Amino acid sequence: MEPIDEAKQDLLIRCLQAAAESEEVSGEVVVTLVNNERIHELNRQYRGVDRPTDVLSFAMNEAGEGEMDIYVDEEEIEEFPNMLGDIVISVPKAQEQAKEYGHSLERELGFLAVHGFLHLLGYDHGTEEEEKEMFSRQEAILQKIGLTR
Template identity: 45%
Template structure:
């Protein structure tokens, strides 16, 4: 199992989500304990994926946002960013989306490589910003029974899907969707992960 990577995680869970959802999601929605759980999970996944990443996404440290919201908030984002009506389960807003323009991704500054500064005199590396993952807990709660598992696992499944999108994975056809879902399953079944 790969070592977790350094991760700066901005985590938020909508405090307006109802008590039934909070019970079903357990600690994953808690502002403090949830932040620790998500940080551990996502940094572990980034460690596992490190060798698969293209050079422009390899970094000693990462930064990303994870927001757990209700249907109304994700529906507004879905309408604004995808011109789609209604809620969806997960949205990923990649900070390094090469499709937005013809400029290449920004290179990591040389000072961010610990090999260039073994004494650490320049301080810690600036994290590579990956973007934001937004998950609708309400939609996830409706979907979970149909997938044969509880809300906690559905949230982790959606987070893995969002993370892979931030790292450049996409599923424009059935074959690429199958490959992406298989990679998600390997992330979710890594030893030491919650069931």
């Protein structure tokens, strides 16, 4: 597994910042880089899919989840960050896909980070229409920072 140096980490941050600006949202995201074995475990545990994948997203603000009546003081809530969620990326899978698609590891990591980010915001690609919308947003964001195919 190729090490993820500081330049690639900075690239991931730039990708997520560009995605947040494009979607006009702010908040905190945790990105975890893992191997295929770990993402396989997570995919099986949380999605019931028994194979490794390239990226997983775990949104913190999913609609309808854990509905409770909680009193919130609006003045105090501004002190807390908007936790959007977690993105888990398999580095070996990213390397494999970059080679397969004939582009750089940087491009693939950026793509996976933006893809995961959009999932945190509720985008999906279950239908052809949803896929078209999500993938066009991804490409626009990646083009903004120069990560073209």
